[in-house]
Amino acid sequence: METLDLDLLRTLVTIAGQKSFAAAAVQLGRTQSAITLQMQRLEDRIGHALFEKQGRQKQLTDKGQRLLGYARHILAIHDEALRNLQQRQVQGLVRIGAPHDAADNMLPPVLQEIMLNFPGMQVAVHVGRSPFLMESLKQGELDLAISNREDPGYEGFVLRSSPTVWLCGANYAHDPAKPIPLVLADGPSIFSRVGCDALDAAGIAWSKRHMCTSLVGIRASLRAGLGVTARGVEQLDPGLRVLGKGDGMPQLPDLVYRLYVRSHVVSPITRQVFENLKVRMHQPGAAQAPMRA
Incomplete structure (x- = not known):
């Protein structure tokens, strides 16, 4: 053969x-x-x-x-x-954080990659709100963090780009003639900001219908038909549906998720893990282009 x-x-x-x-x-x-x-x-x-x-x-x-x-x-x-x-088996502990909306789909491949290449490593996972994760990274409480915030103060690379969509309950009765009832995160949220900015730019009236402290609360409120929210398309499930231009809703920007490493890394193990992930998982998002001979 x-x-x-x-x-x-x-x-x-x-x-x-x-x-x-x-x-x-x-x-x-x-x-x-x-x-x-x-x-x-x-x-x-x-x-x-x-x-x-x-x-x-x-x-x-x-x-x-x-x-x-x-x-x-x-x-x-x-x-x-x-x-x-x-290679010799590398042992140690790496602490990684991920926002709730990335924990189910973006975090598992990262963890799998670490375990494949560093089977002796221990991994401590923390799931929380993106702005708080970046603060934990700054304070040295995390070694790595997935975030949809662009922060030039930290070294990082692109994991993926995710479309942002308008989500509501499967049985939600949408009336574009009325102010949009928004289900928002209680506290700083990039999704709340881009959603409100898009509605304001389109001249569409909206109101804060419900404030939730977690993504679980937001999803529950949506399924109950209490309103609409801007969120990553990964959150779509059979209990939810997407509102689009045909429903009078403005288009939302894609959000880029990056994996950041904390500044002034002392541990060579953390650096080794980060560099390996960077080589194996970096997604520049460049389109296929013709090649020059």
Whole structure:
């Protein structure tokens, strides 16, 4: 049975990441002609063209895109196996915080990544409000924190971008002719701010219908049909529905979630965990672009 050369697959992934044969050559420390020859060898092995010209540029064919997905998966497994077998087991404690709206969907992959690469680590998880998590990070009570707040005072990287939507109960009777009854968080909340700002900018009247101290309270109020709130789309479930432009509601901005590390990290273990997560989970959100030959 024929096998795929890992070196060729790594070159393919590098070309896709760098969007250029020339940039991939610099990244890999090879000549551009050597990179081209490698891709010709890979095409011969696969039996299909992996690139096609688009003007002066090249882009991946359908077969190339399919192979790229497999290549990333194969290399991830290979690199993880090699790393775990070669490295000494790192032990210690890392304290990580996450807001309530990210605890169910964004936190588990982070925890899984830590356990895969640092099986000897202990992890202490704290779930709370985003502004308070950042304060805990500042005070040194947390080592890492997921937050939808942009804070240039801390080192961090993008985990994901999440659409913000208007949520209400499945049986909520929406009347755009009346002031929008809002269900809001009691205290500082970026969702409350962007929601109220969007309504004000659109000239839509609103009122504070209910104030809740937690996301659980907000969701309960929505399910009871007490009002509307701005929240991440991840909170949508069968008991809730989304209001949109057809309902007279203004569009809301996406929110970017980042993983921050506390300033002046003393522990090399915390730094090692953060750098590993940065390499493995950073999502720049760049769109697929044609590659330059």
